[in-house]
Amino acid sequence: MGLSNRGRAMLSEGSPLVEAHFAVAADPWSPENPDGYINLGTAENHLLFDLLEPRLTAARPVLEGDTHYQQLYGAASFRAELARFLGQLQGDEVDPEDLVVVGGTSVVLEILAHALCDPGEAIIVPTPYYAGLDDDFGGRAGVRVFPAPLDGFTLTADAIARAIASARSAGLTVRAVCLLSPDNPMGQVYDETTLRAVAEVVMAEGLQLIVDEIYAGSSYGAPFVSAATLVPDVVPPERLHLGWGFAKDFGLSGFKVGVLRTRDPEVRAVARQLAMFGPVSSDTQVFLRDLLADEEWTATLLRENVARLAAAYENVVKVLGEHGIDVLPAAAGLFVWIDLRPWLAEPTFEAELALWRRLFDEAKVNISPGAVFHSSEPGWFRLCFATSADTVRTAVERLGQTLSQA
Amino acid sequence: MGLSNRGRAMLSEGSPLVEAHFAVAADPWSPENPDGYINLGTAENHLLFDLLEPRLTAARPVLEGDTHYQQLYGAASFRAELARFLGQLQGDEVDPEDLVVVGGTSVVLEILAHALCDPGEAIIVPTPYYAGLDDDFGGRAGVRVFPAPLDGFTLTADAIARAIASARSAGLTVRAVCLLSPDNPMGQVYDETTLRAVAEVVMAEGLQLIVDEIYAGSSYGAPFVSAATLVPDVVPPERLHLGWGFAKDFGLSGFKVGVLRTRDPEVRAVARQLAMFGPVSSDTQVFLRDLLADEEWTATLLRENVARLAAAYENVVKVLGEHGIDVLPAAAGLFVWIDLRPWLAEPTFEAELALWRRLFDEAKVNISPGAVFHSSEPGWFRLCFATSADTVRTAVERLGQTLSQA
Structure with a gap:
């Protein structure tokens, strides 16, 4: 009852990406928690902490x-x-x-x-x-x-x-x-x-x-x-x-x-x-x-970032390929646009959402359906790969297994 | 030409307090710069850094x-x-x-x-x-x-x-x-x-x-x-x-x-x-x-804050009194509301602003005229005292000297 009209208009149901991000954060996969969720849905860069840590934890x-x-x-x-x-x-x-x-x-x-x-x-x-x-x-x-x-x-x-x-x-x-x-x-x-x-x-x-x-x-x-x-x-x-x-x-x-x-x-x-x-x-x-x-430290960080992203991209494309998943070739960023059209029950955004939910619930992997990005063609997903090769491999293997049971 | 209507409406001339704050920051008083400006116009707490410093500068x-x-x-x-x-x-x-x-x-x-x-x-x-x-x-x-x-x-x-x-x-x-x-x-x-x-x-x-x-x-x-x-x-x-x-x-x-x-x-x-x-x-x-x-550290900080503010308040009231300046008794915060009505050329906000400018230009002390706070009676100023007793004493002496030449 306290809310203004404009306040009421801002009440939203929340972004499904954000919700999934925090849902998986509560039970994250690790070698010690092999059944946990893997989040490849959030565009975060997990490749740089070893370089940042000495600076972050030093006396200031x-x-x-x-x-x-x-x-x-x-x-x-x-x-x-x-x-x-x-x-x-x-x-x-x-x-x-x-x-x-x-x-x-x-x-x-x-x-x-x-x-x-x-x-x-x-x-x-x-x-x-x-x-x-x-x-x-x-x-x-x-x-x-x-x-x-x-x-x-x-x-x-x-x-x-x-x-x-x-x-x-x-x-x-x-x-x-x-x-x-x-x-x-x-x-x-x-x-x-x-x-x-x-x-x-x-x-x-x-x-x-x-x-x-x-x-x-x-x-x-x-x-x-x-x-x-x-x-x-x-x-x-x-x-x-x-x-x-x-x-x-x-x-x-x-x-x-x-x-x-x-x-x-x-x-x-x-x-x-x-x-x-x-x-x-x-x-x-x-x-x-x-x-x-x-400047020297910053130059090293940026150089390492590019080199690590290139390696991570090469790895994710290779691993996806092993499961027959195609990608739109990418050249920048922390993600790749992957083609799951062959696994849609029908070419609709309802089917895309159903596939997303199955991958989330069964594979316990969070990736982002194209509808979130207002894609005009159902079946594309954004997968974030700027994390360890192990994590990416485990996630893609789970995705591949779930997809193969379609 | 790029601006929206609402953008244009937000263009403002800037707050006189903020402008004065940064003007004095460029030439601040210190024992080594005895002719610099003293800023008693910004409600900042300068009494706690010795307690904060070990935590701020430690490894994190x-x-x-x-x-x-x-x-x-x-x-x-x-x-x-x-x-x-x-x-x-x-x-x-x-x-x-x-x-x-x-x-x-x-x-x-x-x-x-x-x-x-x-x-x-x-x-x-x-x-x-x-x-x-x-x-x-x-x-x-x-x-x-x-x-x-x-x-x-x-x-x-x-x-x-x-x-x-x-x-x-x-x-x-x-x-x-x-x-x-x-x-x-x-x-x-x-x-x-x-x-x-x-x-x-x-x-x-x-x-x-x-x-x-x-x-x-x-x-x-x-x-x-x-x-x-x-x-x-x-x-x-x-x-x-x-x-x-x-x-x-x-x-x-x-x-x-x-x-x-x-x-x-x-x-x-x-x-x-x-x-x-x-x-x-x-x-x-x-x-x-x-x-x-x-919790122990925080309790100490809060206790010291209150003790130091009390001492600073007592000091500022005493020093102001030595120059015949009355205050509205205060019990909290980093400032005191001082009565400069006796020094107004006439009981108007124009005279208040003129006095402020004279104190700023001649005494090189920044305090805040009541008009800034939409005071309904001209002649009151806010003076921030949460800084060293030396700084406050120097500033008030300068104010007193300028006022005595009215």
Whole structure:
């Protein structure tokens, strides 16, 4: 009875991915618990802790000033290190004043939804897309995610142009196109030609370009190209809004640290204002600042991340192949888009969900059905492989066994 | 040109307190920089670092699980420790499931504004009030802070009843009354009789009660009474929403950790949903969890905090007295409400601002003019004294010297 109307509208049933994540967390598989659940449904990077551990567990040189108020959009000393680091990742010179540090890339995206769109307006997203966007854009911000269905899972400028036209025909005001680059859930890396062609459409249509590059440092199969390199040739600086975070490339998903880079002074001003509602602990800022300042350590981490992801990808494809499971070739990220169409009872999303539940209950393996990502074709699943080869092998063997009993 | 309408509405000129805070931070007074600025304008607790330092700078037992996703409304292990700790502070049994951990009490209040109010609806606040509420309730959430001017700085049920009636006469829908208890900026502690009388009015009028108890552990002159003790006698459990945080009582303002306690299952569900946009780093959660788990250490910190605040209060009142400056007697918090009416050129808020600027420019001391807190009588200022006696003495001597040249 206390709830406002908008509060009531935010009551949701919860994401099935999140629920499954915490269900399996209560009874996780390990060599000592061989009947436990294996979670390959959450995009977390489990390959880096041996490198992080010595830093995380060491004594920390926290000063009194570190315990008091900083700029609520990120301490200047942290943004300075971030700018240098992002400059390398994005292949561009980054001004620390253009950075707004907040509690994760979800916060970056929610802030952009508020700053760029009024409620009911639309952001176009290539589809299938990372399910979290529905909350990030659509939750409190009330912005419509309008899907741009891809042609055979390939991003094209045409697909974006068609979606913009459809949204407008449906009476929607379109404000932006948002790319996840590299992409989630399919692990695709966009080359410069593709990015340029898409950006040209976005600019020609008078829209803003949002690019979430949270997997920028996790491209193991193709060179990552940042949208920052399209400025100023294709995109005026003030119309590009870039996101990045420590969750994936650094394996620190629990730290919830994201950063927005925007060169529109007004969007930046609003983002700084809203950053106060999603700030990052100065404690964690100091820790990450000192990590980044150690350039050699950071370079090693990123190099190891790419090498380990490449090996893990090779392993998962091989093991899946042993059970006759095909994948869409991937080049980045912590996951692969696998083809379980042959095992659907019928080509429907009901059958896809039924298969998911059987794999969850019988194989005790959590992967994510394509419907979660608004896939247009039933039977595809996202499988996260950035964990030990043993874990992946055990999980895939269980999946194969359950599938063979179909 | 990229900005949405709501984004444009959020563009603000920035808080004068925040601007002054960072201006003085660039040239701070110290024995080595005797001409620097002294900031007594920011409610930070500088009395505890010697106790915190050994814990902050020690090696930390961070585990792999600590680096990955937790419940976005606070890890279960942290909420368990918080529940035990808050139970002592609030004199009540606290269920960890009723706690939502977010990035500061501003986030707690913004979430409540969204969950309890639709845009344009009102929350009644005893006035003068902590200036941040205008942003917390009014910024993105679009909720009106409706002032309840006090009678001679004393909270009464009548003042609240009058404000509710005025707001309704003005055509506003009132949804809640929000108390800061202990109060900011005047450092008052509310006794049980006062709290009960106010709560009775709030309940009789069918409203929700929000109580921000961020200074609960900083009552040095009177026993703190939590609004939790009014449940269920005066207030049904689901109509009370309590806030607390580590900024004041633990001196960790930079850590930005706040906690909401609500027993309305729907409000809690919305708060959990919105917590994803203001999460706390798992790194910091682990650190604070382990602090709280050390009950002896925490008890010592709280005891020292109260003792040091009491001494600092006694000192500031004495030193102010030496310069003929009166104060409203305070019993809690990091500040005192000082009476500079004798030094106003005329009894207006323009004269108050002029005096503030002169003290800032000539004495190089930053204190906060009452207008910032929507005081109804010009000439009162908030002075924060939770710092070394030397700093306070130097600042007050400078203030006295400038005032004597009026």
